[in-house]
Amino acid sequence: MTKKQDNSTNLFDEYAQRMQDTADGAWENSVQDGDVSEVFYDRATLLKSKKTMVMPQLTVRNNCFLPAICASFECKDSLSNNAAAQAFANNGLVFVATLVSEDELVDLDNFIHTQPLTHTVLPCAVSPYKDSNFTMLHTGVIAQVLSLQMDEDNNSTRVLLQGLVRAELLEIQSDDNLDLVKIKVLNDNTNLSQLKLPIYNGQTGFTLTAGSKLKKSDLQAVRDVLNLYFHKWLMENRNRDDAAKIIGNEEQMPLATYIDYIAEQVPLFPRERLFCLIMRNLLLRVYSIVDFIQRDLGLGLLRSQLDKKVGDMIKKEQRDYVIRNTIKALKQQLSDNTETDELDNYKKRLAELNLLPEVRRQLENVLQKIAKAAPNNPEVAGLQDYLDLVLSLPWGKLAPECFDLPKVQESLDANHFGLVKVKKRIVEYLAMRHLKEAKKNSAGTVELLCLIGPPGIGKTSIARSIAAALNRPLATISLGGVDDEAEIRGHRRTYIGAMPGRIIKALQTVDCDNPVILLDEIDKLGISSKGDPAAALLEVLDGEQNDKFRDNYVDLPYDLSKVLFIVTANSYDTIPPALYDRMDVINLDSYTENEKLQIAKRFLWPKLLRSINLEVNQIKLSDTCLRNIISAYTAEAGVRQLERCLKTICRKLAADLLLRDSAGTITDLPSLSIGKKDLVNYLGTAPYQDDELHRKDLVGVVNGLAWTYIGGVTLEVEVKICKGSGKINLTGNLGDVMKESATVAWTYIISQADTLKLSDTKWNELDVHIHIPEGATPKDGPSAGVTLATALYSALSGRKVKHKVAMTGELTLTGRVFPIGGLKEKLMAAYRAKMDTVIIPKANVKDLDEVDNEVKKVLHIVPVKQIEEVWQTALLP
Ligand SMILES: Nc1ncnc2c1ncn2[C@@H]1O[C@H](COP(=O)(O)OP(=O)(O)OP(=O)(O)O)[C@@H](O)[C@H]1O
Known part of the structure; x- marks a missing residue:
């Protein structure tokens, strides 16, 4: 040897x-x-x-x-x-x-x-x-x-x-x-946690579920379940003597041996035998073997019913065969050999593609399979669909990219107002990426570009500008709600109705291997029993391995390394961490009113007019009118709603103009100017008009600030104290953390009753009700601590709260105010809600650098360390 x-x-x-x-x-x-x-x-x-x-x-x-x-x-x-x-x-x-x-x-x-x-x-x-x-x-x-x-x-x-x-x-x-x-x-195990459905004996009522504990007697009961089915099977499939002999022998066998023995007797598919071999869990083997026996018992019954039908079918098949062959012969006579044509066509397309040898070999095998298969073989249609898809992929075809950084800068500036830091970061990112790609085999991979910000802030349109400037086609894949891994990686071809994943479909649509692919709303990826799409995306986006991406349907290595992936999200906290680690994140923040005005004036309105062939100066929208649309018809961080309002105006204008003078040509149309008073005509009553009630100083009503995926929002907290038995009621769809904050605030106030001049309060004889309106929206987080405490103290002391003051901060049991997240967006919300003072935790002062100067100019920002400082600023004497 x-x-x-x-x-x-x-x-x-x-x-x-x-x-x-x-x-x-x-x-x-x-x-x-x-x-x-x-x-x-x-x-x-x-x-x-x-x-x-x-x-x-x-x-x-x-x-x-x-x-x-x-x-x-x-x-x-x-x-x-x-x-x-x-x-x-x-x-x-x-x-x-x-x-x-x-x-x-x-x-x-x-x-x-x-x-x-x-x-x-x-x-x-x-x-x-x-x-x-x-x-x-x-x-x-x-x-x-x-x-x-x-x-x-x-x-x-x-x-x-x-x-x-x-x-x-x-x-x-x-x-x-x-x-x-x-x-x-290898020893068998009997771990019950792997059992999804119960092992059940209909006769004895014995059940074993994932939660139950396995006792010694249960193993005998499991065996009884097996006996029940296997003996029935023996009676129907063996003669009486053989069955009796087998039943006699089987009693001596340990359970594991008994299962293997049954697997040898009952007809199983190869995959089922393999399963019996590799599955170490004894109970799962029992579970499956019972299933197999039941299937065979059912099949036995079916078999006899089908015997007659099959006889008829065979006759029909024979007839079909004769007809098909006759048609084939006739076609040959007509020298119309479409099958051969099709095969030749595939061969030609295959020869034209620039493929790796292993890919070519595999596709040639598929072609051979089609050539050898009988014409009526149902598999052929599936193989042809597969070939059609694979041969229509770009396989190395590249769009002629022109990398011209000044042009990218120009395109970003031409389509987007402001966003100076964002544009700068994008240009830097593209420069880095280009340099890295220019040097082949350079160490490390470039991170993914990820744009995070509230809706309507321009993430998608920035991606569009990048693609246009680089001269690469853009494909958008929306990931919101995707909870099936197959959406990304495709289905295996063995599934009925199998399809490739969205990445492959995107490449097929753009017909080149270097497009910009926009993965929209990555923060809204789901996870379900159908797999984890985030794990599949990890493979797609990982520069180390995506040059050999394998879609389950295509089942061939495909090079995705030339694709420029841009990812967008509304918030970072729901992005799968493994993906987040690989991203170069650029934050886009809410726009101020002035920025929205400029965007509407310079970009949105001219774009809409151009889209209906009108000159920009033909219809004028005054600044006051635009400001009114922004403040009374929209309440958003981005400009999507604003764009929608302008579209509505445009639509109505077009109808008005043509109704007035339907025979006139476009150039004859008169110039128009729209003012603030015309808005009701075009947009109806403003939904966000100032509500007088909200503009009063009230007892127990405080403006809080919260951060959501659509940006910052103001949140009113209301408190009422009434007679009762010392209960705290919380309503308005509050999460656990917020409820805990309310308890902390309540405890702190009781603990400070003497200092707060509340020593006469009979705590056990009153109920406190805390409510945060808009009950349909879930609210949570610790940053409403100071708001809750202020509303409670105001309600107990009878001191009114200044209605133009908003606040945010986490409260501790000792009355200290701790820092919060999302300060920038929260201040923007206060600015939008026309507050004049905002109380913030002192520890957040460092974050003020990030806040827009316009916001800082308008708002009086009061940093605090202790809750009493909040009350000094927010409460009237
Ligand atoms: N700074 C800007 N300058 C000019 N137009 C802008 C700007 N920001 C947004 N827009 C316009 O606002 C509209 C909405 O933007 P876009 O669809 O890119 O938002 P988004 O951030 O991708 O939103 P979502 O998160 O909902 O997908 C687009 O017409 C876009 O051109």
Whole structure:
């Protein structure tokens, strides 16, 4: 035996040594070729063995070998022949490993997904088997070679094997003649947490669910369930004597052996046998085998019903066959050979593509499959759909990019007002990326560009400008609500109605490999039983590995490294952390009223007029009118609602103009100017008119500030005190953290009753009701602490709260005010709500640098450390 591996522990030496050690042991070395030895090994003892073992490996294909089985195999390959011979000459033990094809593996994987189990991945490791196209399962069976029969003519050996126990492959070493493996015995487990549906016996009512505890008596009950179904199956599929014999034998078998035995008797699909081999959980094996038996019982019934129908169908099929062949012959006569045409067409398209050799080989295989298949084979249509898609992908075709940074800057400026820092960051990012890409193999990958900001702030339009400036096509993929991994990575072709994922579809649409792909709303990705799309996206977006992206449907490596991915989100806290780590984040903040005015005047309104072929100076909107639209018709961080209002005006204007003078040409139309008073005509009553009630100083009503994904908002907190028994009622859809803040505020006020001149208050005789209006919107977070405390204190003391003061800050039990997040957006909300004073935690003063100067000019900002300072500013005496 020549040895090949020298680096790690040499299994060949170890095997020789171990065999030497046991040579004088129990194994009969004297058994000769053709002899049948006795089953020597005891399963129970083997199962207790914790040590690793070294033995020759024999491989089986097409069918797997289960531990309880005694079966004879014809070994045709020399490695398995030699393994059997080596084992037979030594201690008789051989490891039987199962080899599966790629299709079988996919089939097994799909099967596991359809099982009502918690397993979603293969419960055993696999690896390619040498240079073959087969994959080796690492869970196999230790078996004893009982006899060997050489067939010199055919160069094969017939081996009689007795399966013993499941084992896991740890290491394999090979030379030209033999595979030697190091393995470890696998014990079954009975972990109930993996059980998704209960094991149930309809007759005894015995049930085992994921939550229950397994008792010894339960194992007997599990066995009773098995008996119930298997005995019924025996009665219907075996004659009476055989059934009785089997039932007699089965009683002696341990449960694991019994399951393997049933798996050998009941007809199973190959994937189901493989499942029985690799699934270590005994209860899950029971669960599935009961399922298989039930299916076969059902099939038995169906079979008899179908017998007649099948007879009729065969007749019909024969008739169809004759007709089809006649049509084929007639077509040939007409020399209209469309099938060949189609194949030639595919071949031509394939030849024109610039493909990797392995991709070309695989596609040629598909073509061959189509060529060989019978015309009425239903698989052909699926293969043709597949080829149509794959051949229509760009495969290396690139849009002629012109990287011109000044042009990018120009395009961003031409389409967007303000956003100076954002544009600067984008230009810097693109410059970095370009330099990095220019030097091939440079270390590290460029992070993804991620634009985060409230809706309507210009994220999508910035991406559009970047694509236009780089001369690359843009594809948008909206990820909001996507909770199925297949949306990103596609379905496996074995599924009915399988489709590629959205990335591949986007490339097919833009027909080049270097587009800008905008992944919109990445923060709204979902997760469900259909997989985790974020994990799939990670593979797509990871520059280290996306040059070999594998869509499940396409099933070929595809290079995504040339794509410029831009990601957008409204908020960062729901972006999957693994994705967030790979991003270069650029924040876009709410616009001030002046910025909105400029955007409307310079961009939105001219764009709308141009879209209906009117000159910009033909219809004038005054600044006061625009300001009124902004403050009375919109309440948003971005300009989406504003754009919608302007569109409504435009639509009505177009109708008015043409109704007045339908015969006139566009250039004849008179110039118009729209003022503030005309707005009711065009837009109806303003929804955000100042409400007088909100503009009064009231007791127990305080303006808080909150941050949501649509930007900052003001939040009114109301408190009423009434007679009761010391209860706190909270309404308005408040989250747990906010409820806790209310309790903290209440406790603090009670603890300071003397200082706050509330010592006469009979706390146990009053109820306090805290309400935050707009009850349909969920609210949470600790930053309303000071607002709640101020509303409570105002209600208890009867001191009114200044209505133009807003506040934010977390309150502690000792009355200290702690910092909060989203200061910039909150100040912007106060500015929009026309507050004049905003109280903020002192620790947030450092964040004021980020706040727009216009906002800082309008608002009087009061930083505080203690709640009493809040009350000094916010409450009237
Ligand atoms: N700074 C700006 N200058 C000019 N136009 C702007 C600016 N910001 C936004 N817009 C315009 O506002 C409209 C809405 O912008 P866009 O669709 O890009 O918002 P978004 O941030 O992508 O919103 P969402 O998060 O809802 O997808 C677009 O017509 C865009 O051109």
